[in-house]
Amino acid sequence: MDALSALLDGPRARRAFLLRILLDPPWSVRLEDEAPLSVTSVVRGHAWVRPDGEEPVRLGPGDVVVWVGPEHWTMADDPGTADQVVIGPGQVCTTVDGHVVVEEMRQGVRTWGNSTVGDTVLLTGVYQLEGEVTRRLVRSLPRTLVLRADELDTPLLGLLADEVVREAPGQEAVLDRLLDLVLITLLRTWFARPRSDAPAWYDAQADAVVGPAIRLMQHHPAHPWSVAELAARAGVSRAGFARRFTELVGEPPMAFLTDWRITLAADLLLEPDATVASVAHRVGYASPFALSAAFKRERGVSPRDHRRAGAAPVVQAT
Structure with missing residues (x-):
C-alpha cells in the first residue's frame, strides 16, 4: 500500500451531499457551507470559481475544482455577477437576504437550479463530516485544486453524473462510493503533477x-x-x-x-x-x-x- 492509498483507504463518504445543478445566466452561488471538502465538475457550459482573496479561475466542460477547508468561495457565470443565493452549513440554501430557497429551485431527483435544462450544468459532491476526510489529507492540499479535462482520463465523472439522478434501493451508498472513487482519482492525478507541491x-x-x-x-x-x-x-x-x-x-x-x-x-x-x-x-x-x-x-x-x-x-x- 502506497502513502496515498493508505491515506484514503479508511475514511470515506457517509451520506454525502450530491447534486446536479442546472443554471442559466446570470447566476452566482456563494458557498459558505464550511464543509471539509467538496468536488464540483462542469458537465456543460462554464463557471468561474472565485476563492475569497484570490483571482477568479474559469472552468470549462470536463474541468473539476476540489475545494478544501471551511473558507468561503463563490461560483458564477461571470466574475462580475452579484451573489444571488448562499449555501450555508448543512447545505441549506437561501437568498442573499435570508429567504430559504427549496421548492422554488428544485428541478427533480437531486437536481437544483434556476433552469429546467441549464446552459451550464454542474455536478457537485460534498463531504459534510470531518471524519469522512482526514485532517492529514486536508492539511496536505491547497485550498483550491483545479484539474483540467485533458488531464483526467476517467469515466467516473460521467458515471456519477448518470447515477446522481437515479432513485433505486441502496442509491445513497452507491453515490457515496462513487464520490470516493472520483476523489481518489482526482487526488492521484494532482499528486502526479511535476509541480503539485505534494506534502x-x-x-x-x-x-x-x-x-x-x-x-x-x-x-x-x-x-x-x-x-x-x-x-x-x-x-x-x-x-x-x-x-x-x-x-x-x-x-x-x-x-x-x-x-x-x-x-x-x-x-x-x-x-x-x-x-x-x-x-x-x-x-x-x-x-x-x-x-x-x-x-x-x-x-x-x-x-x-x-x-x-x-x-x-x-x-x-x-
Whole structure:
C-alpha cells in the first residue's frame, strides 16, 4: 500500500451531499457551507470559481475544482455577477437576504437550479463530516485544486453524473462510493503533477530509510512502535533516523504515528458496531481511557462526542 492509498483507504463518504445543478445566466452561488471538502465538475457550459482573496479561475466542460477547508468561495457565470443565493452549513440554501430557497429551485431527483435544462450544468459532491476526510489529507492540499479535462482520463465523472439522478434501493451508498472513487482519482492525478507541491510525507515515501518506516506505521498502527525499533528496522542509528524523518516528513516519528492512529480512530468510531475499547485495541492504545485522552487532546472532543456528531442526521434543505 502506497502513502496515498493508505491515506484514503479508511475514511470515506457517509451520506454525502450530491447534486446536479442546472443554471442559466446570470447566476452566482456563494458557498459558505464550511464543509471539509467538496468536488464540483462542469458537465456543460462554464463557471468561474472565485476563492475569497484570490483571482477568479474559469472552468470549462470536463474541468473539476476540489475545494478544501471551511473558507468561503463563490461560483458564477461571470466574475462580475452579484451573489444571488448562499449555501450555508448543512447545505441549506437561501437568498442573499435570508429567504430559504427549496421548492422554488428544485428541478427533480437531486437536481437544483434556476433552469429546467441549464446552459451550464454542474455536478457537485460534498463531504459534510470531518471524519469522512482526514485532517492529514486536508492539511496536505491547497485550498483550491483545479484539474483540467485533458488531464483526467476517467469515466467516473460521467458515471456519477448518470447515477446522481437515479432513485433505486441502496442509491445513497452507491453515490457515496462513487464520490470516493472520483476523489481518489482526482487526488492521484494532482499528486502526479511535476509541480503539485505534494506534502512532505508523500515525497518522503520514496526515501530508502523513511519510506519503509512510514509504511510500517500505516500498515500496523496497533504495534507498539518506538523510534528505536523503527531505526533498527531501517538499519540506522536512533538519532540519525529521528533527524532524517523529521527533516523529510516535517514532524517527529511519534507525532506522525499519533496523528495516524487518531485519524484511523476517528473513522473507525463511526462504524455502527464499534466501541471505544475495540477501536483503541485496533489503533494501538492500551485502554479506552488512553485513546479517549489522546483523542480529546488531538481533536478537542471525546470519542463518544465524535460518534454522536457523526451519527446525527445531516440536514439537506436543497
